[in-house]
Amino acid sequence: MHRRRLLLASAAGLAAPALPRLARAQGASSPAVTMRLSHQFPPSHQHAVILQAFAEKVKADSKGEIEVQVFPAEQLARAGENFPAVARGAFEAAAAVNFQWGNTLPEMNVLTIPYLFSDLERIKKFPGSEAAAYLEGLLQKRAVRNLAWLYTTRKAIFTSNAKPIIKTDDFKGLKIRGLNALTDHALTAVGAAPSSMPGPEVPQALQSGVLDAGLTDVSAAVSRRFYEFQKFGTVAPWFCVFTHVYVNPRWWAGLKPEQQAIITKAAQQAEQDQIPLTEKIAADAQTELQAKGMTVHDQTAEESAAWSAAMQKPVVDAFLRLAPEGGPRALELIRKL
Structure with missing residues (x-):
């Protein structure tokens, strides 16, 4: 319970103020865009907290036009089912740990080779780097579009x-x-x-x-x-382990440019806020x-x-x-x- 409170408090700065909620019975309209996001982490996990904060930020920045519906703990699909489901458009987005790609995309294992990539300053440079872009290109060939890289652990x-x-x-x-x-x-x-x-x-x-x-x-x-x-x-x-968020590219292409920009900005914020949160959780865990x-x-x-x-x-x-x-x-x- 203490750990969950810590996670929620640490993510408070990422979550944008929620919009006033109007009951459907009072005539509130449905969002123009819905993004269902499936992941395997329990609600108290650092990634679950960050992704929920991402959803709130997207909703606030889009003034309710875009709703990200986050499904933690395999509520929507099992971890191994996420990739084929997103690729065929059963739902719009999912998150995966890099080494879960296994033989489907073996290059994703490069991040987890022992002692190759565990220095924090190098890890901070990964999102937006040429290395990340290369892996994102390989993901695109597997019919998914990468959205965010969430730093998971280096210890x-x-x-x-x-x-x-x-x-x-x-x-x-x-x-x-x-x-x-x-x-x-x-x-x-x-x-x-x-x-x-x-x-x-x-x-x-x-x-x-x-x-x-x-x-x-x-x-x-x-x-x-x-x-x-x-x-x-x-x-x-x-x-080093990264969890990355990916979306269906056909769904993404159907969004307006301003909608893509809102989601991208929130994803980049999540990438940055994940780094100090992960480091704090690791330090606190060792102390505990x-x-x-x-x-x-x-x-x-x-x-x-x-x-x-x-x-x-x-x-x-x-x-x-x-x-x-x-x-x-x-x-x-x-x-x-």
Whole structure:
């Protein structure tokens, strides 16, 4: 509850003043444009809060002409169903985590390669960059138009119960939660045995011994109460994750230029406001884990270099095999930032 209040308070500055609401029974007219936006995050998640604030801003700036209807927690469609539904026009917009594209658009995985793109100043430059434009062009070829890039995380936490995971040798023999087939190459390179599974299933797997170690975003370790069953956590700038909002391009082309401008402006505001909100949530989460009794270690620069030397190349090699045409260009542009 405290976390939800924090999120709502942090997003208050983004949300524009709501227009007076007139009951339909009193003759209020329907909006000229409706944009249904589906996403997987629960209402208290930082992205859910930002997207709701985006909706309020669009409504206010358009004087009620455009209504963004946000459907959180897979209320409209499951995460895997969003892309085909938006592409065919079943609804207008959705949000996806970059690595959820998998083999459909493997270049999107470039953001999540370990230690490649986790510096905050570089992350701030990504929306509107040549790298973002390149990925947006690939999305366009998949029949969706990108609208916004919402910074999600740049810090992972590796949790354990027997002993802390500090050196690469500490991974040997560990059954650890993996993220996907691509980034799991980093874990097998240091002798771990990764097992990919949805985040909600990880706590039970750790408690039952199916897994020896966890891997998740720092704030997710709080929301899923890892401190109750994991003694140690190592926080590392291991990966970067973006959640992006995309729309149906035919629907977008049918909007008036001034309507497009209102939505674009609100989306750009959401991109900027998401960055400090995400950083604050991560810092608060780490403090809370420690307050709840978890021993948390911040990875040193030397440790990061050692992990990167062992983990990054196997993932890059796998990425280039997965995306032989667009992968080299995606890597080049991310490294330029």
